[in-house]
Amino acid sequence: MSKRWxxxxxxxxxxxxxxxxxxxxxxxLREGNNVxxxxxxxxxxxxxxxxxxxxxxxxxxxxxxxxxPNVLLVMTSTDYxxxxxxxxxxxxxxxxGEQGSEPLPDNVYFIPITNIAHDELERPITxxxxxxxxxxxxxxxxxxxxxxxxxxxxxxxxxxxxxxxxFILGVRAAREALAKREASAxx
Numbered sequence: 001m002s003k004r005w006x007x008x009x010x011x012x013x014x015x016x017x018x019x020x021x022x023x024x025x026x027x028x029l030r031e032g033n034n035v036x037x038x039x040x041x042x043x044x045x046x047x048x049x050x051x052x053x054x055x056x057x058x059x060x061x062x063x064x065x066x067x068x069p070n071v072l073l074v075m076t077s078t079d080y081x082x083x084x085x086x087x088x089x090x091x092x093x094x095x096x097g098e099q100g101s102e103p104l105p106d107n108v109y110f111i112p113i114t115n116i117a118h119d120e121l122e123r124p125i126t127x128x129x130x131x132x133x134x135x136x137x138x139x140x141x142x143x144x145x146x147x148x149x150x151x152x153x154x155x156x157x158x159x160x161x162x163x164x165x166x167f168i169l170g171v172r173a174a175r176e177a178l179a180k181r182e183a184s185a186x187x
Contacts, residue, residue, distance in 0.1 A: 006068075007055075007056075007072075011049075013042065015050065022037055026153065028142050031143065035056045036053070037054050039052040040053075071135060072093050109138060113131055120169060121162060132147055137173070137178075147167065152164065
């Protein structure tokens, strides 16, 4: 990692967004980076808003707040246009869901995070780990090995196998979205 990564994850309480941010932060720490992780959420235990933040950089982090992230992942909406002004000009926006038929800006990716967790894994609770895989697969912010080790460290021992699979499917979905984008750019 040679750049400063500023990641914002938006979801609702109970989706595991905070855990996903902690896993990304731990993976960045494993790779020798300076890291800040924080979260903001409503008073509800489940169903209220939840936002988590990760800043990872090889250099010192003197300002621990994210104004315009270079990675924004949104679990709760499919209206990507309202989030475009909330990312850095070189940033990427990852939306949970299926892409419609309209062409997207180059920096917007739809990843069916919830569908992967629900339909392929039959464990909706793993959506946050699919998120981690999607971020890693689209950005290479941290290595897959460091992220997977952090996943295994932060899930219950009995759930390591299913969460490992969730991470791998998230990476795969992200890489497929990248390949699809590259194929449409060359045609």
